Amino acid sequence: MSPTTTDPEPIRVIVVDDQELFRRGLVMLLSAEQSIEVVGEAADGDEGATLAAASAPDVVLLDIRMPKRTGLEACQSIKQAVPSAKIIMLTVSDEEADLYEAVKSGASGYLLKDSSIEEVAQAVRVVADGQSLISPSMAVKLIDEFKQMSRPERNHVPGLRLTERELEVLRLVAKGLNNREIAKQLFISENTVKNHVRNILEKLQLHSRMEAVMYAVKEKLLDLP
Structure with missing residues (x-):
């Protein structure tokens, strides 16, 4: 070589x-x-x-x-x-x-x-x-668990505002989609998706995608039924 x-x-x-x-x-x-x-x-x-x-x-x-x-x-x-x-x-x-x-x-x-x-x-x-590495079926179970943990009286942390695009990405992550699937659905590149996920984690001061979803459900940032 x-x-x-x-x-x-x-x-x-x-x-x-x-x-x-x-x-x-x-x-x-x-x-x-x-x-x-x-x-x-x-x-x-x-x-x-x-x-x-x-x-x-x-x-x-x-x-x-x-x-x-x-x-x-x-x-x-x-x-x-x-x-x-x-x-x-x-x-x-x-x-x-x-x-x-x-x-x-x-x-x-x-x-x-x-x-x-x-x-x-x-x-x-x-x-x-x-x-x-979360399948859509497992994502649904996790979201249900997170919703049970959500407390209505919990206050939102000020200043951690996500953009509309970041919220879109977070919602798709919560459904169990990977970067490629998110990119295809939003008509953007995989690198752009990666950047959005990185920004989401930085804004929320979290370390993983699933932590971000857990936080978002607790703070009612996602439009979940």
Whole structure:
């Protein structure tokens, strides 16, 4: 390879799952993907949290049901140790009650264990790019949860006004749309969508897209039924 070649840095991933066959298979398949580098694997939540703190990965694939420390507990520990790490919860069902708690704890979304390797690799790239991995059905559940948490007497924080376009983008994020889908619907570029999302987070002083949606529902910034 020429020394002048400037290939992008690979996305550094760790896999944490107590089912050895599933974990090893996932590691093997992801290792064959371009732009993805598996830097470690762990069999339980304790080991996974320690490994994440030591290796500072870009993305963590984390089983939600594990011995010693649950995926939810490990998610919280990993986000504290490596705030920049994006976490994808691995689950057998999108009905998992803990998924809502996982998103609140900083997870970027979830992935069903019967997903294809193409879907897994795409999920890794999506969250590494700063997007959330939330299906429309899960988005509806999360919005319902957020609405239950909303308190009518809560005062709006002054000065954190979003533009009409930013509100449009936030509403579409709340529906589970990714940047490409939002760009297509609003007839703007993906980069423009990214800029809007960045501005929304800065104005609301939040760290993730899902946090922005949670805040927006609490503060009644979205026109939800």
